[in-house]
Amino acid sequence: MSQENSSSLKTTPLIDIHKELRGKLVPFAGWQMPIQFQGVMQEHQCVREGVGIFDVSHMGEIEIQGPSAKGLIQKLVTNDIDSMHDNQALYTLMCLENGGVVDDLLVHRFSEDHYFLCVNASNAEKDFQWILKNAGTCDATIRNTSHETAQLAIQGKHSEALLQKLCETPLSEIRYYHFTKEKIHNFASIIARTGYTGEDGFEVYVDAGDAEPLFRAILDAGKEFDLKPIGLGARDTLRMEMGYALYGNEINEESRPLEAGLGWVIKLSKDEFIGQTELKKQKAEGNRRKLVGVRLLDRGVPRPHYRVLKNGAPVGELTSGTFSPTLNTGIGLCYVSPEYAEPGTKLEVEIRKLNVPAEVVKPPFLPTSVKKD
Amino acid sequence: MEVPKDLKYTQEHEWIRIDGKKAVVGITEFAQEQLGDIVFVELPEVGSEVEQESPFGVVESVKTVSDLYAPVSGKVTAVNKDLETNPEKVNSEPYGGGWVVEIELSNEKDIESLLDADAYTEQCQKETE
Numbered sequence: 001m002s003q004e005n006s007s008s009l010k011t012t013p014l015i016d017i018h019k020e021l022r023g024k025l026v027p028f029a030g031w032q033m034p035i036q037f038q039g040v041m042q043e044h045q046c047v048r049e050g051v052g053i054f055d056v057s058h059m060g061e062i063e064i065q066g067p068s069a070k071g072l073i074q075k076l077v078t079n080d081i082d083s084m085h086d087n088q089a090l091y092t093l094m095c096l097e098n099g100g101v102v103d104d105l106l107v108h109r110f111s112e113d114h115y116f117l118c119v120n121a122s123n124a125e126k127d128f129q130w131i132l133k134n135a136g137t138c139d140a141t142i143r144n145t146s147h148e149t150a151q152l153a154i155q156g157k158h159s160e161a162l163l164q165k166l167c168e169t170p171l172s173e174i175r176y177y178h179f180t181k182e183k184i185h186n187f188a189s190i191i192a193r194t195g196y197t198g199e200d201g202f203e204v205y206v207d208a209g210d211a212e213p214l215f216r217a218i219l220d221a222g223k224e225f226d227l228k229p230i231g232l233g234a235r236d237t238l239r240m241e242m243g244y245a246l247y248g249n250e251i252n253e254e255s256r257p258l259e260a261g262l263g264w265v266i267k268l269s270k271d272e273f274i275g276q277t278e279l280k281k282q283k284a285e286g287n288r289r290k291l292v293g294v295r296l297l298d299r300g301v302p303r304p305h306y307r308v309l310k311n312g313a314p315v316g317e318l319t320s321g322t323f324s325p326t327l328n329t330g331i332g333l334c335y336v337s338p339e340y341a342e343p344g345t346k347l348e349v350e351i352r353k354l355n356v357p358a359e360v361v362k363p364p365f366l367p368t369s370v371k372k373d
Numbered sequence: 374m375e376v377p378k379d380l381k382y383t384q385e386h387e388w389i390r391i392d393g394k395k396a397v398v399g400i401t402e403f404a405q406e407q408l409g410d411i412v413f414v415e416l417p418e419v420g421s422e423v424e425q426e427s428p429f430g431v432v433e434s435v436k437t438v439s440d441l442y443a444p445v446s447g448k449v450t451a452v453n454k455d456l457e458t459n460p461e462k463v464n465s466e467p468y469g470g471g472w473v474v475e476i477e478l479s480n481e482k483d484i485e486s487l488l489d490a491d492a493y494t495e496q497c498q499k500e501t502e
Contacts, residue, residue, distance in 0.1 A: 024409075035436065036409055036436075039409055039410045040409055040410050040434075040435040040436065041410040041412075041435065041461075042410075233409070233435055233436050237435060299413060299457065300413060301412060301413050301433045301435075301438070303438065322435060323412040323413070323433075323435050325435070352415070352431070
């Protein structure tokens, strides 16, 4: 309950609203962000059963435009952007030559020579420098637009009906991992059908200056849907239930993305990209370990770095762990050697002095409700 | 914020209701509010000895783990088993159904170092400034 020195922290354009809504502000990745409003459990349930709104303006945005934009991004990322069409978004990794992960991100294509990337808050500046360094003299303009862009996430089954009240374009026509440039309540926005919760929903990018009036307009329109503001606490429990990787926990510059189960965004046979040689080698060698879900079979809350055991002997440590509000049980993610990776394998999580029984689960921990075509 | 006058408090945000040699212990409304939704309470064994100002259990919210400190030394004579299935009672009824343990005091002088309601209220105000 100590008071952190908040003077050096960055704030989003929505800081005043967070205070007004009595959000509990904490330092996160260099930002002062609301960890909760009414409470993590209630907010989590609100997104799973209705609709919630998140301020995720701490996330970074990088815009790349020019004749070489496509080639540059194709060289930087592991997924294949060649087959993307306009108004499409793609989840991908950006790797080092040694195969370690620089960041995980979303690539959005406006047109063949114009893209924007949504990157993690803690990596935004690093990513920008990495991109500049690898761009060399290529013919593309690269801009870190993070400070002038705000991002809101509206997530939950009522998100479409809610946003539709403020928007003329038929939102039902925006497919999963697609976006459109449209006005919401007269504010120019990029509306993407993406998210980090496992629910249907949207991520909306607007000019920082429009964020507060837009947030208020959405809150107002959301009353009939019982819309609530959601903090980073529930953002984490929601992503955990989906088994989504979090940069800094499951993946980092030392991790092997193939072992994290991210092979589906690593297109080894595409044109040359940074990390390709090493990742091909790792693929050929096979996984030394594998990221699995772990579900507690008894009471307790698993936390990052807790040891995972097999019959009392250490076999790994949790990269993430939390209490699942939906399952009412502890869940976590952990790298284990392939012999322990089979779903149903009985393990234990060491919580203080107790070895709590657990079993291996293939994530997601719950079925997802995203709007796939 | 509710700080009942008939209870004593610790700087670590436990309350204690003393009745002769026995005392019931829980965490304060301020503490539960700061912790957020409580999802797990680790209780000591009945019959175990606890020592004043030493940890005797743990409360966990979704985001944090927090030790419980014994307001007095003594023997644990009862624990609130209900919290194993309903830990949220620590949030909803911190001074009632959310009690944690009952302790038989081994040294009544321990009480002298506890805070009264006014002193505890003042401490909480300082922490939120």
